[in-house]
Amino acid sequence: MGLTSQSQRIRMAALGDALNSALSYGEEGLKLAVEILTNETGQMRLAAYDLLWEKLDETGKHQLLKYLSRSESL
Numbered sequence: 001m002g003l004t005s006q007s008q009r010i011r012m013a014a015l016g017d018a019l020n021s022a023l024s025y026g027e028e029g030l031k032l033a034v035e036i037l038t039n040e041t042g043q044m045r046l047a048a049y050d051l052l053w054e055k056l057d058e059t060g061k062h063q064l065l066k067y068l069s070r071s072e073s074l
Contacts, residue, residue, distance in 0.1 A: 012044070012051075015051065017041070018036055018054050020055065030063060033052055034068065
């Protein structure tokens with residue numbers, strides 16, 4: 001196991017913790033979670049989307065899709 005893979009696992013765990021914390025603050029937390037996602041790139045971004053999607057209920061998923069479509073049009 002190389003340093004990079006260990007570093008990515010640590011970042012992924014920290015990212016998961018940050019997303020979980022953000023989601024406890026309702027819509028403002030969702031905005032923060034999306035901001036976290038937009039700051040990530042490549043594999044970390046994809047993994048972050050997956051983590052967030054897994055944590056959301058149907059209403060949250062709908063809000064995320066709505067928010068992302070709004071933010072893309074800006």
